[in-house]
Amino acid sequence: MKKLLIIMLAFAFSMNADAQVLLTCTTNSHTTTRDTLNNVDEAVFVTPVNAINDIVGGAFTLQVYKTEISGTSNVNFVVEGSLDGTNWVRVHGTPGADGINCDTLLLADAAGLVTGKFNVRPGSMKVAYTVTHYTGAGRFTRIRVRAITAGTQSVIITQPRLLKNTF
DSSP: OHHHHHHHHHHHHHHHTTSEEEOEEOSSOSSSSEEEEESSEEEEEEOOTTTTTTOSSOOEEEEEEEEEEEEOOOEEEEEEEESSSSSOEESSOOOOSBSBSSSEEEEOSOSEEEEEEEEEOTTOEEEETTEEEEOOOOOOSEEEEEEEEOSSEEEEEEEEEEEOSOO
8 A cells, every 4th residue: 555655646746847847048148047137138038949848738827037126127028939949929919918818928117026927828818908819829849938128227037937737
């Protein structure tokens, strides 16, 4: 009986071991896990090659993080997908800035660490400006997040996480 319990626990932990994928910074950064943006700037974070091939339906949640150092740190996060790692398109193709079935998430000025989430659910709908839009989200082999700042500020963008099997 103990052996069966140990095997079941090992199986449960192995299923959750790959439940998240960390995106790597590919822009002018001192580290691959975070980037400091000053004034008008952009950082790009990308999933590793083959890291999301097991997401069969194309649905996932993406968490993004920003920490304000100084100024007014409004950061727009834009989620894009690619099949080849070269040609990128917006995942949903729908308007909005709340990250729910749309391509943009605005994290407005706030002191300290602020967390935001994108929900990507193919076939979902989004109502924006009294118009219903159906998301064009599909399956991609790579996902990237662009963090775009404007104005006068300094902000740290910490490594985004793609959460699989969260629905």
